[in-house]
Amino acid sequence: MNSYFDNAATSWPKPELVYRAVDECLRNLPGSPGRTAGGSGDRLLFDVRNLIARLFNIRDSSRIILTFNSTMSLNLAIQGLLKPGDRVVTGSMEHNAVSRPLKALENNLGIRLDVIRASPDGYLDPDDLRRTLCLPAKLVVINHGSNVCGSLQPIEAIGRIVRDSGAWFMLDASQSAGAVPIDVERHCIDILAAPGHKSLLGPTGTGFCYLGPGIDPEPLMFGGTGSQSERDTQPLHLPDRYESGTLNFHGLAGLRAALGYLLDRGPADIERCETELNREVLSGLQSIEGIELIGPVHNRERLPVFSIVCPGKDPADLSNILSEDFDIATRVGLHCAPWAHRTLGTYPGGTVRISPGLFHTDPDIRNLLDSLDQAVRKLSR
């Protein structure tokens, strides 16, 4: 029985071939990327870039920068692109990985930050964005899928509005990459940031940042790139410019396997499974007395990420009962997204977040719902 329901933090289990790929790479693959003649390290990184390019319809795979997580990807673009006086627009559902660097730059660099408030169930109104962009902005940063309540923003409309305004559109796809189709061309995405270890099903310590044509931030890190070593300056060509030091080679071997798995299954099949998960869990949660579902209460435009509270009770108590009595893993608190909780009306108490994954079965979901029902009854006694 799979009782791990914290896939929004990191996905588990991984496909079997991911484990094998990491093991194979640890045991057998010699050399470090870019430093060994004919080494398989460079080929591994190249393969990962190409697979990411296929998944997200990216034309030039050299503009896919491999990182260690989404936070690094987001900071690479945000800190590297913004200058004093630049105007940035974002939404009120952002994770700290976006809000903290933006607030730091507001305080330290003098950028102008405008935050569009989402609805109480977690959705931005594209018309609000259109009105906000009547004044020029340099960058619009939007969290595609909420890590608190699962609401999915309308990025097709948002991307078009931002493109028409002349600003750059940066999508934080931390929760959505691998779960729902994302197309940088169709969605007018200039910068795409995602981790490898959530719905892309790879190991932790992996991620990427796609920089569209003409997007050339200042590097965050300077150092050895395995190229132009005679120079004191960072190379200008991509991806080397943004990849100093040794990457998580073994993790990326796992990510390569995971990306292959996702492409073989196909985005349509993945989306179908996610939709079915949504339907099953949502239906079950709505039938349990004593809990309140936070955010969207429908099965459209959402991820399988659910936040609940027991009115009048500390969510930590519910999470602890689920863990101790039923061995069910959830995540309680603010989920590094206080802005989202303020929008949803659950600040500062937080919620219990339940996030099933691609490999949960019907019995796993029934066990979750039965256990939750019993836990709520116990809490209410």
Added chain:
Amino acid sequence: MTPEPFVIVLFATVHQTLKMESRLEKEGIPYRTIAKPRSISEECGVVLRISREDIGRVQSAASREECTIKGVYRQINHQWSRID
């Protein structure tokens, strides 16, 4: 001294070199990826060693892949000389 039957092709970046590996494999052009000779440039990196008779095919493939050839070199008496 007869020049080696091989030449080496230097591309603009490692990324382009890897793109060309895939292209040459698809087109059945034999190659080997080797360390870039220091006498050519002090940059770290790799080059593709190919048969001299395949230079034209590789140049065409590079054009199709939008990859930039920075130089083609042959070795005579252990010295590398640029030929294109």
